[in-house]
Amino acid sequence: MRADLHIHSNFSSDGKSAPDEIIEAAVSAGLGCISITDHNSFEAYDLVKDNGKVIVIPGIEVSSKEGHILAYGIDRDIPRGMSVDETIAAIHAAGGVAFAAHPYRWWSGLGESNTVENDFDGIEAMNARSTASSNRRSEALAARIGKPVSAGSDAHTPDHIGDGIVELPDGIATWQDALDAIMKGKAKPSSSSRRAASTLRYGTKSISEWIFRGFRRM
Numbered sequence: 001m002r003a004d005l006h007i008h009s010n011f012s013s014d015g016k017s018a019p020d021e022i023i024e025a026a027v028s029a030g031l032g033c034i035s036i037t038d039h040n041s042f043e044a045y046d047l048v049k050d051n052g053k054v055i056v057i058p059g060i061e062v063s064s065k066e067g068h069i070l071a072y073g074i075d076r077d078i079p080r081g082m083s084v085d086e087t088i089a090a091i092h093a094a095g096g097v098a099f100a101a102h103p104y105r106w107w108s109g110l111g112e113s114n115t116v117e118n119d120f121d122g123i124e125a126m127n128a129r130s131t132a133s134s135n136r137r138s139e140a141l142a143a144r145i146g147k148p149v150s151a152g153s154d155a156h157t158p159d160h161i162g163d164g165i166v167e168l169p170d171g172i173a174t175w176q177d178a179l180d181a182i183m184k185g186k187a188k189p190s191s192s193s194r195r196a197a198s199t200l201r202y203g204t205k206s207i208s209e210w211i212f213r214g215f216r217r218m
């Protein structure tokens, strides 16, 4: 079963996909499981959890003070703006697991020391909006420190859903089964990567949007 574990809906301030469009795109991309990990929003989950077509793992992408953190299996919203260890503690209190999102991404990634020194349950090894070299480094870091891996497209539009995935073993029927397989290290990541030209655009866009938001990081 193919699972895209990092998708944004229009409940993310920068996402364009309606939750039902995400389900349709996931079916078209041959996915059996997804997680909608909106920036600091857990609202999409209730709209798609009973869609009857793809398994949906409850998730969120939280902005901690040091960078983005993915939470899976949570039962509530996780507040933004806390330190890394406070964010991880809040995720655990909500019954979830905390993954370091795209750790080597300039601007929004946690960086290596924050990733290694905190009590993460796993590492996002591949993200289709990260460069090939940062994906290689993430995957190598997860292997080196022996953490479970996730992967996803980080799609903000329906056409990119499925660009990054993990392959999960057969026989998964619920999101709990899927998360259990991920935490047992059975997820095999694969992903496309961001090209150099779009990385430059991303840098320029990040800074101009940051200024527009009044110097508040996404």
Ligand SMILES: [Zn+2]
Binding pocket: 061, 068, 101, 102, 108
């Ligand atoms: Zn992110």
Ligand SMILES: [Zn+2]
Binding pocket: 006, 008, 061, 154
């Ligand atoms: Zn994201």
